[in-house]
Amino acid sequence: MAFGSGSLMWFRKGLRIHDNPALEYATKGSAVLYPVFVIDPHYMKPDPSAFSPGSSRSGLNRIRFLLESLVDLDSNLKKLGSRLLILKGEPGEVLVRCFKQWDVKKLCFEYDTEPYYQALDVRVKEYASASGIEVFSPASNTLFNPGDIIHKNGGKPPLTYQSFLKLAGQPSWASSPLTITLSLLPPVGDFGNCEIFEVPTLKELGYEDPGQEDLTPFRGGESEALKRLRDSLSDRDWVANFEKPKGDPSAFVKPATTVLSPYLKFGCLSSRYFYQCLQDVYKKVKKHTSPPVSLVGQLLWRDFFYTVAYGTPNFDQMKNNRICKQIPWNDNDELLAAWREARTGYPWIDAIMVQLHKWGWMHHLARHCVACFLTRGDLFVHWEKGRDVFERLLIDSDWAINNGNWQWLSCSSFFYQYNRIYSPISFGKKYDPNGNYIRHFLPILEDMPKEYIYEPWTAPLSIQTKAKCIIGKDYPRPVVFHDSASKECKRRMGEAYALNKNLNGLVSEEELNSLR
Ligand code: FAD
DSSP states (O other): OOTTOEEEEEESSOOOSTTOHHHHHHHTTOSEEEEEEEEOHHHHSBOTTSSSSBBSSOBHHHHHHHHHHHHHHHHHHHHTTOOOEEEESOHHHHHHHHHHHSOEEEEEOOOOOSHHHHHHHHHHHHHHHHTTOEEEOOOOSSSSOHHHHHHHTTTSOOOSHHHHHHHHOSOTTTTSOOOOOOOOOOOOOOOTTOOOBOOOOTTTTTOOOOOGGGSOSOOOSHHHHHHHHHHHHHOHHHHHHOOGGGSOTTOOSSOSSOOOHHHHHTTSSOHHHHHHHHHHHHHHSSOOOOTTTSHHHHHHHHHHHHHHHHHSTTTTSSTTOTTSOOOOOBOOHHHHHHHHTTOSSOHHHHHHHHHHHHHSOOOHHHHHHHHHIIIIITTOBOHHHHHHHHHHHOTTOOHHHHHHHHHHHTTSSSOOOTTOOOOTTHHHHHHOTTOHHHHHHOGGGTTSOTTTTTOGGGSOHHHHHHTTOOBTTTBOOOSSOHHHHHHHHHHHHHHHHHHHHHTTTOOOHHHHHHTO
16 A cells, blocks of 8 residues: 555444554554544434334434444544544445545454444445455454354354353463554545534434433443443452352442443443453452353353354344244233333332333343343243344443343243243342332332332232332232243243254244244
8 A cells, every 4th residue: 555545444333542453554654544433324313203212223322322432532533633523324325425535545444243234344345445445344343253263163153152262262362462552643634525523412413312310320432431441450359259140130339240341332442452451450369260250251251142143144033043942932012012111010120121221231130030031931022022122222232242142041042941030029139138229220119118129019008008109000010920921931932942852943934823
């Protein structure tokens, strides 16, 4: 490439300066740099018909988190003598327009395994190559390149965590320092007739801003991510002793895990940098936990799901997904709506769903409970329906991880012990006997005595009256009875598993219907 020509750095996720090989490469030998983010209507267009504020694909919390991340990125670029150029429209078309108007010889962006970006990137790459533009698209969102792991495994993704670990080994970059800061960036090039915007506000995108109080307490951006990482890792004993299944899912004043997932989702935090920082802590302590339960183990779970998702056609659906059991889920919109809108009558389940709506984040075991309840535990509703709700409302919503975990929790793939069901009553009680978590997220139950807070329908009317919460009026009765519903779910799972076994995973629509 001739010295002095321009580079376009296309930010999508990977919204950071640190450990950003695409950005680093874009600056090399470039006279000018165009750091671009495209506001994509696919994700951002308001949808008034959606069940809660936001676009059809994303709730307001995640949109705001993204906008905050962009403001922070812009500010960090400005410190390096550059700025973020915001453009609007279908990203493929927008980029082609830029290529036509700007002197771009290099296009750099982080590789993305999500199907939406895979399809988009093919188009953009084709156009760039045909126009003589060099494309650099490194896999820097994960610890390992999912394609390399699949290649090592003979073209198929490993389907267990242990086999993934064996194939993965140590990351090749782990022993050399990652680039954390960059020196001054090349100046921004002339942008001709292209309309460039500042990072928009929610209002400018057409949303009503509900104000800070009603949105998630977690703020977007690389600066916040690095601060949160530093805070989490400052307690070495906590890091060294971290064991995932042992955390308290009801802890909300100080969550039991790092809450770094939304920052990893948008790439405000590099998972590789997170990994290296953890290794630094491990070197300074006498002993520490190991995968799968350690914090490094959590990052490896992330990579595991990325690899399986990338190597499995139709990973986000039951049909034509070769690793997914075919199960005759019920089509019950009423039960789905009760679950989605926190009206199941089970306070533990409803409080978790309120946390999802309000914060866009819940502890991993809390996600287990509501996912199990919706699918194979109680309501027997299709995991894809629950996945859609999570996909829209989580601030850490991640295509590979979300689909993988929904298949796991519904015993459709990875985990098959369908007789092990989370009780919507006793599970939460074990951690939080007083029901503080429920009282916080479901204030209607604030004055319910602790004896009844997990099963308020069993409280005598006098107690309900005193607690100012009449069951069936102020708070719903249970939509199903757990004991009988869970028994029925197990029976149906048993039948479905038998069918899947006999037919070696090839179950027809008629056969599934015969179990409905
Ligand atoms: P920590 O325990 O601090 O872990 C650090 C990081 O490791 C996380 O930020 C995350 O990137 C990764 N990680 C942790 N647990 C898992 C896991 N089980 N699988 C893959 N990666 C993991 N996580 C998402 O990031 N996006 C999703 O859309 C998502 N959907 C889920 C849906 C269901 C039904 C379930 C049961 C889990 C889902 N998870 C998802 C996984 C997990 O619950 C979250 O990653 C975790 O709770 C995030 O909190 P944390 O950052 O404090 O995690």
